[in-house]
Amino acid sequence: MSLAAVTGFRTWQPRGEGPWAWLAAGSVALSLLLLAGLLTLIAVRGLGHFWPASVSLVELDDGQVFAGRAVRELPLPAADGAGGARERLYFTGNRDLDGHVWQWVAVARITASELPRELVVLERSRHGDFIGRLVEVVTAGQQGTSVGEGGRGGGDGGGTATWTTLQERLSAVDALRAERDELQQRVIPPLVRRLENDPGDRATQRRLAETNERIRGLQESMQTDAAVLESVDGRRIVLTLDEVLRSWRPNAMSLPEKLGAWGRGVGRFLSEGPRAANTAGGVWPAIFGTVLMVMLMSLLVAPFGVLAAVYLNEVAHQGRLTNWVRIAVRNLAGVPSIVYGVFGLGVFVYGIGGSIDEWFFSDELPSPTFGTGGLLWASLTLALLTLPVVIVATEEGLVRIPDHQREGALALGATRLEMLTRVVLPMAVPAMLTGMILAVARAAGEVAPLMLVGVAKLAPQVPMDGEFPFLHLERKFMHLGYHVYDTAFHGDDIQAAMPVVYATALLLVLVVVVLNLTAIFLRHYVRARHGALSRH
Amino acid sequence: MPELPLSPPSQQRPDATRLESDRSTAMGPIIDFAPDVSCLDVERLSLSYDGKMALRDLSLRVPRHRVTAFIGPSGCGKSTLLRALNRLHDLNEAVSRQGSIRLEGQEIHAPEVAVDELRRRVGMVFQAPNPFPMSIYENVAFGLRLQGGLTRRRMSDIVEWALEAAALWSEVKDRLRASAWSLSIGQQQRLVIARTLAVRPEVLLLDEPASALDPISTLKIEELIRSLKSQLTVVLVTHNMQQAARVSDYTAFLHDGELVEYAPTASLFTNPRLARTENYITGRMA
Numbered sequence: 001m002s003l004a005a006v007t008g009f010r011t012w013q014p015r016g017e018g019p020w021a022w023l024a025a026g027s028v029a030l031s032l033l034l035l036a037g038l039l040t041l042i043a044v045r046g047l048g049h050f051w052p053a054s055v056s057l058v059e060l061d062d063g064q065v066f067a068g069r070a071v072r073e074l075p076l077p078a079a080d081g082a083g084g085a086r087e088r089l090y091f092t093g094n095r096d097l098d099g100h101v102w103q104w105v106a107v108a109r110i111t112a113s114e115l116p117r118e119l120v121v122l123e124r125s126r127h128g129d130f131i132g133r134l135v136e137v138v139t140a141g142q143q144g145t146s147v148g149e150g151g152r153g154g155g156d157g158g159g160t161a162t163w164t165t166l167q168e169r170l171s172a173v174d175a176l177r178a179e180r181d182e183l184q185q186r187v188i189p190p191l192v193r194r195l196e197n198d199p200g201d202r203a204t205q206r207r208l209a210e211t212n213e214r215i216r217g218l219q220e221s222m223q224t225d226a227a228v229l230e231s232v233d234g235r236r237i238v239l240t241l242d243e244v245l246r247s248w249r250p251n252a253m254s255l256p257e258k259l260g261a262w263g264r265g266v267g268r269f270l271s272e273g274p275r276a277a278n279t280a281g282g283v284w285p286a287i288f289g290t291v292l293m294v295m296l297m298s299l300l301v302a303p304f305g306v307l308a309a310v311y312l313n314e315v316a317h318q319g320r321l322t323n324w325v326r327i328a329v330r331n332l333a334g335v336p337s338i339v340y341g342v343f344g345l346g347v348f349v350y351g352i353g354g355s356i357d358e359w360f361f362s363d364e365l366p367s368p369t370f371g372t373g374g375l376l377w378a379s380l381t382l383a384l385l386t387l388p389v390v391i392v393a394t395e396e397g398l399v400r401i402p403d404h405q406r407e408g409a410l411a412l413g414a415t416r417l418e419m420l421t422r423v424v425l426p427m428a429v430p431a432m433l434t435g436m437i438l439a440v441a442r443a444a445g446e447v448a449p450l451m452l453v454g455v456a457k458l459a460p461q462v463p464m465d466g467e468f469p470f471l472h473l474e475r476k477f478m479h480l481g482y483h484v485y486d487t488a489f490h491g492d493d494i495q496a497a498m499p500v501v502y503a504t505a506l507l508l509v510l511v512v513v514v515l516n517l518t519a520i521f522l523r524h525y526v527r528a529r530h531g532a533l534s535r536h
Numbered sequence: 537m538p539e540l541p542l543s544p545p546s547q548q549r550p551d552a553t554r555l556e557s558d559r560s561t562a563m564g565p566i567i568d569f570a571p572d573v574s575c576l577d578v579e580r581l582s583l584s585y586d587g588k589m590a591l592r593d594l595s596l597r598v599p600r601h602r603v604t605a606f607i608g609p610s611g612c613g614k615s616t617l618l619r620a621l622n623r624l625h626d627l628n629e630a631v632s633r634q635g636s637i638r639l640e641g642q643e644i645h646a647p648e649v650a651v652d653e654l655r656r657r658v659g660m661v662f663q664a665p666n667p668f669p670m671s672i673y674e675n676v677a678f679g680l681r682l683q684g685g686l687t688r689r690r691m692s693d694i695v696e697w698a699l700e701a702a703a704l705w706s707e708v709k710d711r712l713r714a715s716a717w718s719l720s721i722g723q724q725q726r727l728v729i730a731r732t733l734a735v736r737p738e739v740l741l742l743d744e745p746a747s748a749l750d751p752i753s754t755l756k757i758e759e760l761i762r763s764l765k766s767q768l769t770v771v772l773v774t775h776n777m778q779q780a781a782r783v784s785d786y787t788a789f790l791h792d793g794e795l796v797e798y799a800p801t802a803s804l805f806t807n808p809r810l811a812r813t814e815n816y817i818t819g820r821m822a
Binding site: 317402404405407408409410411412413414415418422423426427 | 622624627629652653655656659660661662663664666667668669678679682683728731732735
């Protein structure tokens with residue numbers, strides 16, 4: 001008895017099927033491998049960005065000392081030295097002191113490399129990261145605790161007391177910053193808008209002045225404390241604490257602490273707005289913009305697509321003209337997306353948007369309201385782009401519904417409309433959802449047309465807030481896909497931007513997956529409700 | 537079968553003694569019914585699909601509260617005739633029609649006749665069971681919901697009555713909320729009959745209702761047909777001659793779009809007048 005007969009599995013060699021079966025299986029394996037490789041690359045590069053990596057204190061053979069995080073290592077060109085020589089790239093931070101943040105070092109020149117516990121990394125609002133030692137914390141005129149030079153030797157004494165003081169001060173500053181941001185983002189804008197409508201409103205003027213005063217006060221209290229810092233080669237800087245966004249001592253952190261810091265880093269990336277020309281900070285507005293735009297697009301495309309498919313399949317005379325229309329619709333799916341962008345710009349933005357501005361917002365001209373790219377026009381353009389997909393998928397679902405279902409409804413005295421709405425359309429819902437899945441997958445990843453009709457490099461205000469009419473269709477919005485493009489090509493420091501690019505790309509993939517899974521689960525639910533659809 | 541909980545239309549029973557008068561035509565012996573016992577009255581009906589004749593100048597009367605079977609080889613036009621009786625051909629632009637069909641004396645093609653109202657009065661069950669993708673209860677309530685104006689209680693009474701009438705109630709009463717597609721094919725066909733009965737039609741058209749079923753389900757459907765004729769007129773299309781012999785009172789033999797012979801079932805099967813009929817029922821013609 002053969003193994004296959006015992007185990008119930010097919011033998012590993014497809015009998016008599018020759019090489020084509022292997023060829024086919026090989027292509028599947030290759031595609032899966034490429035897909036896995038792609039996802040692994042962006043996941044590792046993107047998620048690694050948030051890991052608080054150790055910082056080495058490096059001494060070179062010429063006596064130079066610097067601190068930095070090793071990023072990667074490459075073999076040196078052979079002409080430069082003996083084979084096997086390598087050079088290593090360090091991220092050293094301290095742009096304000098050195099004028100650069102990257103340093104290539106030949107590995108052979110390194111005489112000592114250690115991981116002192118007292119090294120600190122500060123993420124600052126200006127000049128990027130600082131890497132060095134914490135000397136002391138100065139609080140409003142009085143001397144704080146200071147760390148002695150003895151800390152260099154390692155041991156737990158390495159400035160732990162000063163570090164604790166710094167953390168306390170920083171959390172106080174964070175609380176002040178949160179209050180200031182709240183005032184600036186939620187309290188000021190409505191007051192300003194009220195004054196625009198009624199410049200003579202005394203009460204509002206007074207409240208605005210008071211709030212501005214309050215913000216100034218908060219800002220001052222944030223600047224009272226300062227940290228004295230020293231780079232590893234002995235240059236000192238003084239940093240007011242309002243400039244410090246995040247601080248950590250990677251070499252003193254245990255693995256759980258690092259994991260915690262990593263989680264917080266990911267959390268901030270997801271929940272905060274971008275900083276430093278999009279190369280740092282978070283991508284929350286872009287996530288929000290992408291999801292909102294895709295949802296609006298779905299709301300717009302679903303009714304149109306379904307109605308068009310119903311007309312083509314259920315109402316129209318099935319003749320040559322209908323077939324031509326069908327072919328035309330299928331071909332529309334192949335039109336390059338930038339063409340839709342041009343159409344959206346010309347028709348929606350300048351045409352319809354311009355007219356809306358003339359009729360309803362004429363007092364704000366020449367500054368456009370709807371006559372410029374915005375959320376609504378972007379959603380409409382993408383709805384147009386994905387319309388053929390929805391029509392084709394829905395029509396395929398309608399064709400699959402057997403005629404005897406339609407006749408059954410009619411034979412019970414249903415009108416054609418009742419037959420459509422009560423029997424045919426409910427049966428076609430899974431097919432419509434398939435169309436929506438394809439549409440969402442296409443729309444969420446589309447960037448080219450958006451650049452023409454409303455995406456913005458930086459739009460810190462998401463297009464939805466507590467202010468009437470809550471959803472601001474005319475606003476520009478941020479988009480993950482465009483964020484990837486913008487960060488990768490328009491930053492000053494590509495090296496620093498790349499991790500953000502990977503992280504954003506990973507996020508874009510995740511957003512598309514989540515949106516698709518939602519639709520797939522919905523479809524599964526609809527199908528499960530009436531048992532095996534496949535039986536009919 | 538339980539009595540309809542609604543007042544059934546008081547209709548005259550056909551009087552067997554005075555209805556059989558031979559109307560001998562070129563085609564053969566065709567029985568005729570007095571207008572007061574005839575429910576459906578087809579007169580000189582011709583129907584063509586894309587110019588191809590499916591029915592030629594066909595006339596017959598269907599007696600009230602009896603089972604009438606249409607038999608004939610495939611493509612003879614028996615299903616076409618059945619579908620003409622509730623105007624299902626209206627959907628198909630390729631079909632053109634001449635002649636008239638009267639239901640209880642009223643022309644069904646008259647402009648004042650609403651086609652959905654007509655189809656409510658003339659219910660139809662198809663060859664393949666076609667329950668909707670809804671629960672068992674919702675399937676039976678479908679036609680009632682279209683009419684509207686029923687209380688929840690009244691609706692469930694009628695659903696129960698219809699399921700009883702279709703001999704399905706005892707099998708499904710504990711799972712009315714289950715999907716109709718979870719039933720067996722035979723149960724599905726009875727469900728479809730229940731669904732049609734629920735709107736209280738006067739005529740029930742059955743288009744080979746048992747051809748997709750196993751023998752036991754077929755038997756159940758045949759019993760059901762016999763029990764239904766006390767309350768409505770049944771027209772049955774079948775290619776199974778034993779079935780026609782078992783359940784019908786009158787049988788019409790159609791061939792090539794023409795009515796060849798129409799007689800009481802017993803006499804048509806035991807003593808066919810025409811050679812064509814005899815050839816068909818003895819199996820010498822496909």
